[in-house]
Amino acid sequence: MGAIEAGSALGAREWWGRAACAGVDVGLFFRDAQASRVQALAICVVCPVIEECRTVGMSEVHGIWGGLLPHERARVDAERRAVRRRWSSEVSTRDASLSALDDAVRAAALSESVVAQAVATARAAGHSWEVVGRAFGLSRQAAHKRWASSTRVDGGRDSG
Ligand code: SF4
Numbered sequence: 001m002g003a004i005e006a007g008s009a010l011g012a013r014e015w016w017g018r019a020a021c022a023g024v025d026v027g028l029f030f031r032d033a034q035a036s037r038v039q040a041l042a043i044c045v046v047c048p049v050i051e052e053c054r055t056v057g058m059s060e061v062h063g064i065w066g067g068l069l070p071h072e073r074a075r076v077d078a079e080r081r082a083v084r085r086r087w088s089s090e091v092s093t094r095d096a097s098l099s100a101l102d103d104a105v106r107a108a109a110l111s112e113s114v115v116a117q118a119v120a121t122a123r124a125a126g127h128s129w130e131v132v133g134r135a136f137g138l139s140r141q142a143a144h145k146r147w148a149s150s151t152r153v154d155g156g157r158d159s160g
Contacts, residue, residue, distance in 0.1 A: 013052070020047035030063040040064045119143075120151040 016022070020043045021029065029040045044050060044067035057065020058073055065073065122132050133143030 015049040119147045
């Protein structure tokens with residue numbers, strides 16, 4: 001009887017039939033004596049399903065599973081959890097940067113809207129495109145090209 005038979009519902013697993021410990025005394029995998037451990041590990045080291053066994057036994061607190069002792073499984077488990085935390089942190093950082101980008105796009109759109117409104121107000125007050133352009137360091141033509149369509153209210157000519 002192998003160590004994997006000690007767990008519940010393991011018999012249904014396909015890989016169990018290929019375990020190197022099938023038919024071996026299960027007690028070998030749960031004794032503290034060094035001689036037993038050496039014997040058990042000698043079986044695990046040639047086991048073709050060591051990875052499957054390690055996965056299943058990761059949360060077990062007793063015995064040798066996948067060639068690992070309890071304290072070794074705890075260390076591997078802690079490392080896995082650290083990787084998950086790091087991954088989670090990376091994802092949060094990436095999401096935060098995307099959120100900041102969205103905020104910037106919205107702020108830029110709002111800013112453009114505020115500028116267009118100010119230009120429209122200036123134009124409605126009778127200021128020329130030359131005056132408007134000068135406020136932005138632009139030529140008359142450049143100011144007209146940029147804002148004429150958004151400040152024209154009646155579809156008429158707007159080239160002043
Ligand atoms: S790794 Fe070891 S305990 Fe696990 S199935 Fe293989 S021989 Fe058995």
